[in-house]
Amino acid sequence: MLRPIRRDIYHSSGQGFYVFRNFLGPDVATHMQRFWSDLDPMLIHRTLPSEGIKALFNGCPDYSYGKQHGDHRGFLNFFWNHPADEVSYAVAMQVQWLRNRVMGKAPQADIFPLNGRAVSYRAVISMRGKVVTRPHRDFDGDDWIRDPSKLQATLFLCTPGADYTGDGFTLETNGGDSVRFGHEVPVACGDLVLWRYSNHHSVLNVESSGDQCGFIRLLFPIEDIAAQPIPAETISTEPLPEDGGAPSQRPFWEAFLLRVKATPLGQRVLVPIWHRVRTH
Amino acid sequence: MGLDPQTLIDMALAFNIPPSGYFTQWDELGNWQIDILKQHGIKPEHRLLDVGCGMMRLGSLAIPHLEVGNYYGIDPTGPLLALGRVILDRLGIDRPYSLLQSGSFEFEHFGVSFDYAIAQSVITHLSRPQVARCFEALKAVMKPGGTFIFTYLLGNYAPPLGFFMDGVAPMIRPGLADESIFEELAQRLDFRFVASSEPHPSQKVGICTF
Numbered sequence: 001m002l003r004p005i006r007r008d009i010y011h012s013s014g015q016g017f018y019v020f021r022n023f024l025g026p027d028v029a030t031h032m033q034r035f036w037s038d039l040d041p042m043l044i045h046r047t048l049p050s051e052g053i054k055a056l057f058n059g060c061p062d063y064s065y066g067k068q069h070g071d072h073r074g075f076l077n078f079f080w081n082h083p084a085d086e087v088s089y090a091v092a093m094q095v096q097w098l099r100n101r102v103m104g105k106a107p108q109a110d111i112f113p114l115n116g117r118a119v120s121y122r123a124v125i126s127m128r129g130k131v132v133t134r135p136h137r138d139f140d141g142d143d144w145i146r147d148p149s150k151l152q153a154t155l156f157l158c159t160p161g162a163d164y165t166g167d168g169f170t171l172e173t174n175g176g177d178s179v180r181f182g183h184e185v186p187v188a189c190g191d192l193v194l195w196r197y198s199n200h201h202s203v204l205n206v207e208s209s210g211d212q213c214g215f216i217r218l219l220f221p222i223e224d225i226a227a228q229p230i231p232a233e234t235i236s237t238e239p240l241p242e243d244g245g246a247p248s249q250r251p252f253w254e255a256f257l258l259r260v261k262a263t264p265l266g267q268r269v270l271v272p273i274w275h276r277v278r279t280h
Numbered sequence: 281m282g283l284d285p286q287t288l289i290d291m292a293l294a295f296n297i298p299p300s301g302y303f304t305q306w307d308e309l310g311n312w313q314i315d316i317l318k319q320h321g322i323k324p325e326h327r328l329l330d331v332g333c334g335m336m337r338l339g340s341l342a343i344p345h346l347e348v349g350n351y352y353g354i355d356p357t358g359p360l361l362a363l364g365r366v367i368l369d370r371l372g373i374d375r376p377y378s379l380l381q382s383g384s385f386e387f388e389h390f391g392v393s394f395d396y397a398i399a400q401s402v403i404t405h406l407s408r409p410q411v412a413r414c415f416e417a418l419k420a421v422m423k424p425g426g427t428f429i430f431t432y433l434l435g436n437y438a439p440p441l442g443f444f445m446d447g448v449a450p451m452i453r454p455g456l457a458d459e460s461i462f463e464e465l466a467q468r469l470d471f472r473f474v475a476s477s478e479p480h481p482s483q484k485v486g487i488c489t490f
Contacts, residue, residue: 003296011293012286104298106444148289148299269284 005102016174017195029190033157035085036123037213040068044084045075057226058113075123079111092121095153103149113225120223127214132203140198141271150197155218159188164208164215172200295359313400314341320427326395332402336364340371349376352390356383385417393423399430407452419469422490431483
């Protein structure tokens with residue numbers, strides 16, 4: 001059962017993603033869409049500190065950012081907390097198990113921070129924005145050498161075209177093409193997409209009106225989790241990717257290296273050599 | 281010319297084996313293995329036992345270096361051995377070699393004695409009784425003066441830990457706070473053990489002389 005899924009995601013001729021259609025039944029999908037859409041970020045969740053995800057620690061509360069009627073808002077939920085929504089908790093646990101199985105990890109990996117990191121099931125609602133998540137890669141370069149299996153999951157709690165318009169979630173395939181979910185790849189509310197984290201991805205040009213719910217999805221980022229709270233003055237600010245999508249302020253040389261690493265020559269030859277030089 | 285990481289990943293997927301650092305660090309660890317064997321004097325006429333040979337990472341370098349038929353590999357996982365054969369074919373390595381699928385250290389099955397043996401990240405996946413059985417089995421097949429090179433991990437708080445290898449294969453980490461288990465085995469089985477200072481990308485290195 002896992003073989004065709006892994007092939008689609010990881011093979012050089014594969015797409016770099018796999019869509020589990022109707023992963024959620026209509027009742028569950030509708031419930032989750034309404035729950036997160038209606039939830040006031042200030043009601044249950046604590047406001048995410050300005051240090052962002054660098055402030056996360058074992059046992060920290062669930063956090064939110066953004067305003068109820070703003071362009072973007074999100075809810076960072078952790079498995080160690082009493083769930084705001086029991087349904088989302090149960091679904092998120094299943095997604096994490098499935099992702100781990102596809103990646104070849106133990107099913108329970110990164111649910112709790114036994115190794116200093118844990119998943120947050122993050123409900124993200126984007127009503128509108130030109131650059132919601134700037135184009136970028138995660139876990140590429142040296143991180144890819146250490147573990148090339150890393151996947152991200154996007155659980156659609158909306159239907160592109162019906163609930164929002166615009167490009168939305170865009171992903172580079174393993175062959176270097178760019179596909180937009182809801183355009184080149186049909187997706188609907190309740191579909192789950194597992195995709196290769198190191199492939200270039202973005203969320204762009206989202207537009208919705210007052211009677212649409214916007215681009216609502218559950219993401220599953222693996223966060224570094226400190227053992228104890230970290231004094232705020234010792235950490236720098238870390239904006240979330242979808243928090244307005246501010247372009248990174250990388251020096252020219254670093255940005256150039258990132259572009260080189262992303263090429264087929266970079267990934268297949270230069271990065272492995274660089275990894276060996278660094279580790280010896 | 282070796283195979284790049286993505287090509288190895290593509291080949292592994294045919295056997296439903298997910299990507300891992302095993303493929304992306306293929307050259308790094310394979311070269312470490314063949315280099316340390318050469319540093320310790322392996323010559324083409326010597327016989328080599330590759331314990332936990334897996335997908336023939338070392339085999340792909342050792343088989344061309346050794347005289348025909350002098351490479352012997354053993355591993356408990358069938359799909360890894362099958363992939364290893366495919367990788368050797370892809371690399372055009374058609375010299376004879378011997379492989380055995382076994383997880384019970386049946387080194388005597390090959391019916392020869394060995395000048396060298398190596399176990400890269402194998403001891404780290406065995407229980408203490410399995411470590412003892414591995415060394416007992418080696419003692420029976422290593423030539424006098426033969427060399428066994430292996431890697432291991434130490435930890436301050438190191439109880440045995442069960443874990444899933446690649447999310448599917450149940451295994452045990454022995455939980456070693458120090459090298460005493462190897463020293464005790466060396467004394468009981470009459471071989472010399474040295475905790476080597478040889479550098480390794482991620483583990484410690486032990487050298488045994490039988």
